[in-house]
Amino acid sequence: MKLHEFQAKALFREAGLPVPRGRPATTPEDAAAAFTELSVPLAVVKAQIHAGGRGKAGGVKLVRRAEEARDVAASLLGRPLVTKQTGPGGTIVRRVLVEEGLPIDRELYAAVLLDRRLEAPVLMASAQGGMDIEEVAATDPKAIVRETVDAATGLHGYQARRMAFRLGVEKALVHKTAAVLQGLVRVFLARDASLVEVNPLVTTKDERVICLDGKVTIDDNGLFRQAAAAALRDVDEEDATERRAKDAGLSYIKLDGNIGCLVNGAGLAMATMDLVQLHGGTPANFLDVGGGATAEQVTTAFRIILEDPAVRGILVNIFGGILRCDVLAEGIVTATKAVGLKVPLVVRLEGTNVAEGREILGRSGLRIVAATDLTDAAKKVVEALS
Secondary structure (H helix, E strand, O other): OEOOHHHHHHHHHHOOOOOOOEEEEOOHHHHHHHHHHHOOOOEEEEEOOOOOOOOOOOOEEEEOOHHHHHHHHHHHOOOEEOOOOOOOOOEEOOOEEEEEOOOEEEEEEEEEEEEOOOOEEEEEEEOOOOOOHHHHHHHOHHHEEEEEOEOOOEOOHHHHHHHHHHOOOOHHHHHHHHHHHHHHHHHHHHOOEEEEEEEEEEEEOOOOEEEOOOEEEEOHHHHHHOHHHHOOOOHHHOOHHHHHHHHOOOEEEEOOOOEEEEEOOHHHHHHHHHHHHHOOOOEOEEEEOOOOOOHHHHHHHHHHHHOOOOOOEEEEEEEEOOOOHHHHHHHHHHHHHHHOOOOOEEEEEEEOOHHHHHHHHHOOOOOEEEOOOHHHHHHHHHHHHO
16 A cells, blocks of 8 residues: 555654655645745645655745746646556546755665565665656666665664765764664564655754655555554555455456456465467456455456457466356356456356356356366467457
8 A cells, every 4th residue: 555755754753754845735815825834935835646756847846936836736636647658548636735845966776675585674775866866876777776674673783874984974974864864664564564765864064864755555454553654555556447346355456458367265266367478469467366266256356357449359378276166156256247248258167167167158058168278278268369
């Protein structure tokens, strides 16, 4: 679950991390009032969406008067902001963050995330922070420095100070920088986060170290421990179909292809998509109905696939264990009759009650292409679209 910048900074503030003064606004008039409340000569109006690249897309503006804050907010609110992470349709801006401008001296980068290879959290940082950090990582990977974090004890002081020295901060700011880095790790561990990122982490001309930006993603698997964070969920920022699938207990992610995939098990789903791609097709989605899906969940999953206008063919790949093949077959029949099947459907069933499942599909009257194994299924669904 992603948080907005203003929400991430609220978590930082609670953890004792330095952040700029400011608050969110949902109307142009409120943005003007927020500027006045700050009583500063310079402020920043920042669009609040769950996507990076806002600055380059015109979503971050400097203002010097309340009227400017109002006008900038009016130009952003209620309109889509298109960044490199939103796709061509952009994301509607529903609130802005108005906060004080700072006398920035240097821009750094810092992030805490899980390194699955090391099976441990890792603190990553760079002396080259700012809007082009992705380019820095791609062209000069040595500019990114790392420290492995012990999840039980956090980032040790010596590690934080070593990172500060490697970032080249002034001697007077080493301990302040180290304290911020340790604080970011504390937020990561305490909030069950999968990502805590600050870009840029700035040093100022008056010798402060401040989190100028903030990005936090909470691991969905830890939300049962994070009631306060779960309450910050912004459903308007989530894909409506993915949200509907999640509410039904399904794992669904929309992709750019045209072959819908319905599979049970995340590993099998990944293998299915790989084989579709290998044989010349492009998956339209990742959809894992899980090992214990009910007929109702299968029906919902099939409806979701069929409602995608990009889908020109469907591949169902089920290895029945807890999820019996006859339950899946009943869901397929119910969903296709309700929605209307107008695209090729390839089904590969194996496992518990497979004979019963095939019999249900066979007497359904639906146009179904049976496959003997996964490779055969992938080939057949690709051929059906050619």
